[in-house]
Amino acid sequence: MEKARIAILGASGYTGAELVRLIATHPGMRISALTAERRAGEEMSSVFPHLRHLDLPRLVKIDEVDPGDVELYFCALPHATTQEVISALPRNKMIVDLSADFRLDDPAAYKEWYGHDHLALDLQEEAVYGLTEFYRDRIKGARLVAGTGCNAITGQLAVTPLLKAGVIDPDEIIINLATGVSGAGRAPKEGTLHAEVSEGFHAYNIARHRHIAEFEQEFSKAAGRPVSPTFVPHLLPQNRGILATVYVKGAAQEIHAAHAAAFRDEPFVTVLPFGEAPATRHVRGSNHAHIGVVADRRPGRAIVFAALDNLVKGASGQAIQNANLMLGLPETMGLEAAPLFP
Known part of the structure; x- marks a missing residue:
């Protein structure tokens, strides 16, 4: 099976690192690009030494990513930043957003809780709320999924x-x-x-x-x-x-x-x-x-x-669960690992 090509935008944060950890052994995905604006040019191993055993691409800025080598983007970026970034991505690419930017249906509610106007209303109308257990059928056909808090x-x-x-x-x-x-x-x-x-x-x-x-x-x-x-x-x-x-x-x-x-x-x-x-x-x-x-x-x-x-079911794991559905893969793929104890 040919693996889906994945870009992780904002790979230097905790949710970005969890995405890398989980996708590294995912049978249906491979990481083609990792971004981190402040850490661009560095190896992922210098940002997260626990991942040094993995063969990963060097961190780059978002505008250096080749869209032709990406099928699905995970956006693990700060709130408000994501609206501008996603607006600039090709409209034929799938996106799973881990920020709060597309979670709320009502732009007035977004402004009330986040303190500024929503800057990508057309994308907001397209976004599907990413709580897989309740929105599975809609997520399967979605292009843009907004991960929950x-x-x-x-x-x-x-x-x-x-x-x-x-x-x-x-x-x-x-x-x-x-x-x-x-x-x-x-x-x-x-x-x-x-x-x-x-x-x-x-x-x-x-x-x-x-x-x-x-x-x-x-x-x-x-x-x-x-x-x-x-x-x-x-x-x-x-x-x-x-x-x-x-x-x-x-x-x-x-x-x-x-x-x-x-x-x-x-x-x-x-x-x-x-x-x-x-x-x-x-x-x-x-x-x-x-x-x-x-x-x-x-x-x-x-x-x-x-x-x-x-960091897993509450963020990166849920994001991969959604991406599996969007890519037509088994929903549980890459997420079957048992909890760590003690």
């Missing part, structure tokens, strides 16, 4: 099937989520220094995190009416992993049954036995997500859990 996919796996099944109260959703520091990216920031994060646990972006916009958009579609959950993210003193704890109003057994039905045939989503809760260490380094449902001590209320690796 890592927090957003975790909360949606926990809640969206319940709204679709009508087994919870849409006005009683509280998402309490904890995430590892790699979700903040690789650029140096005071708030993610070791001394600022280690031996601590704190909430951030309280009631104003940008992934709320994705929750409101997708939950409202699922419920068929406006839904606005309470969402509070917390920063964990660990590199990888997200655990969402979601408090809902509904019958716990019905909620568990709704999850079991929704994810019965999903290769990467496992619903645990009723009463069990997942842990981030059980999905680390993999494209797997674990869902748990526990009955609250109060009748008619339940606690729903979702755990995944923010």
Whole structure:
């Protein structure tokens, strides 16, 4: 089988490195170009020494990539940057975007949450939201797919099937989520220094995190009416992993049954036995997500859990899952590796 030629734009970040790690052993893809504007001219091994055993192209600037040698682009670039970059790419190339630039359907919502006008409205109309489990059929025929936020996919796996099944109260959703520091990216920031994060646990972006916009958009579609959950993210003193704890109003057994039905045939989503809760260490380094449902001590209320690796199922693994569908490859190809433990 001839492998699809892949370019990774923004390969010097964490999600770029994860794409390289996963695609390096992918039977249906090969990396033909890697870009990093500030690190152009360097070998990938000098940016990420853990990848030095791989035979990879040298990092270049985006305008140095030959489009003729690319079938699909992964864009692992900062928010706002991506709109301009993707607008300049040939319109006959497939694109999976890992930024937030094409996730929101409503340009007004994008402006509200990201602070500036959307600069590629024609592409926004074309983009398909990249939560594979819920948009698989549309992704198969898409040219441009917008990957979800890592927090957003975790909360949606926990809640969206319940709204679709009508087994919870849409006005009683509280998402309490904890995430590892790699979700903040690789650029140096005071708030993610070791001394600022280690031996601590704190909430951030309280009631104003940008992934709320994705929750409101997708939950409202699922419920068929406006839904606005309470969402509070917390920063964990660990590199990888997200655990969402979601408090809902509904019958716990019905909620568990709704999850079991929704994810019965999903290769990467496992619903645990009723009463069990997942842990981030059980999905680390993999494209797997674990869902748990526990009955609250109060009748008619339940606690729903979702755990995944923010860099794999929450970003790069999900992006490859989408790309597999776009390229006509088996959806699980290159993503079958088991989680790393301990």
